[in-house]
Amino acid sequence: MFATTPLTIAAVSAGLSSPSSTRLLADRLAEAARERLAVDQDRRVEVRVVELRDLAVDIANHLVTGFPPAGLKEAIDAVTAADGLIAVSPVFTASYSGLFKSFFDLVDNTALTGKPALIAATGGTPRHSLVLEHAMRPLFAYLRAVVLPTSVYAASEDWGSSGDEYTEGLPSRIRRAGGELASAVTGRTVSGASRALTLDDGEDAVVPFAQQLADLRVR
Template sequence: MQTEALKIVAVSAGLSQPSSTRLLADRLAAAARERLATDQDRPVEIRVIELRDLAVDIANHLVTGFPPQALDDAIDAVAAADGLIAVSPVFTASYSGLFKSFFDLIDHTALTGKPVLIAATGGTARHSLVLEHAMRPLFTYLRATVVPTSVYAASEDWGSSGDEYTEGLPSRIRRAGGELARMISGGRAASGASRALGLDDEVVPFEQQLADLRLD
C-alpha cells in the first residue's frame, strides 16, 4: 500500500524574478523536507505558490467574490497542506499588500491548528521585527500554530556565515525547517490519536468547566 505523501506549501510574495523571497521559501521547504525524510519514512510533496503570478486574480476576487481557477487551486492547496511556509518581502515596515490580500481570501478556519513557518526578506536587518509585530499576530489570529523560530533574511545575510553573536542564515533555515517538520509529524500523530480515542467529541465548553468549579 502506497503511503500518503505529506504536503508542504510555501507561499512566496516576492515581486521580482528571480526573487530572494522565493529563494528563502525554497530553502526553508528543502530544510523541512530533509528533516521529515530523516524522521519519517514517507514521501514529501512541496508546492510553491508565487503570488506575483496570481496578483490580478487576487484583485478580481476581492472585487467580485469569485476566484479564477488558478487562485482557487492555490487557496485549496493552502487549506489542504500539512505544513505552510509563508514568506513576504518587507514594505513600509510590514508584509506586502499582495501577501495580506491573499490571506484575506483564506477561510478563517482553514489554518486552525496548521503548522506555519513565517519568514521575510528585506534590505536591512532593522526590518526584522516585522516577523513578530506583524506576521506572527496575523497567523495567530488565523489560529495557526506558528513555529518558534522565524527567519528574516537581509541583503547582507546571503552568503554570510554569521558571527559569535548571530547565527548565519543557513543555520537559522535548518533550525526553522526542523521545527516545522517536527510540528507536522507531531500534528499527524496527535490527530490520529484523537480520532482513535474519540477525543474530538469530548471537548467540554469553557463555560461548563468554570461552572463545574463553582462551589455550591
C-alpha cells in the first residue's frame, strides 16, 4: 500500500534540441528514483520535468526586468518545493550551459538549502566528465543543496554500451544515482542505498541511442 502523500522530484533539463540526450538522461534518473522508492518505501512519486529550452525567453526577460512570467515562476516554485532535485545540463565550453546557469541564477540562494540534489551532464566525449566536479557540484554547494555522492555523466558512446570489467555501464550508474536520491528524500543513509544497488539480478539490455531518442518523440 502506497503512502498517501506522494513525494515530489523536480527534474531540470537544459537540453536545447528536441528530443535531446539531456532530457533522456533526466527521465532515466527520475525513473530510477521512482522505482527505488516504490520498491523500498511503497512511496508514490510525482515527477515534474522542467524543460529550460521552453523557458529561455522568459528566463532572459526575468534577468533584465526582475519579474518572472507565470510559466517561469511555476517552474522555479516546482524546483524549490520539491523533495528532491535532478539537474542535468549539456556541456558547453567545458562547463554547464548558459541557459542552465541563468535559470539557477534566478533561484534564491537559500531556497535549495538541505534539498537532495542529483547532478548529471551529457556531452559528446568522455573528456568533459569532470564538469560535474569542477563546475556543477560547487554551484549546488553554493546554493546549499545536499549534492549526492554519485553524479552521472553520459557521453555519446555511453548510450550504446553496458560497460566492461573496468568501467560501469551507464544503466548501472543511473540506478545507483537514482537509489541515492531515493534514500536521501526519505531520510535514509545514502551508503546503504549504494550497497543495495550493487546487487544486480541480470545484464542490462543495450538499446541503440538512436532508438532511445526516437522513443522520446512519441511521448
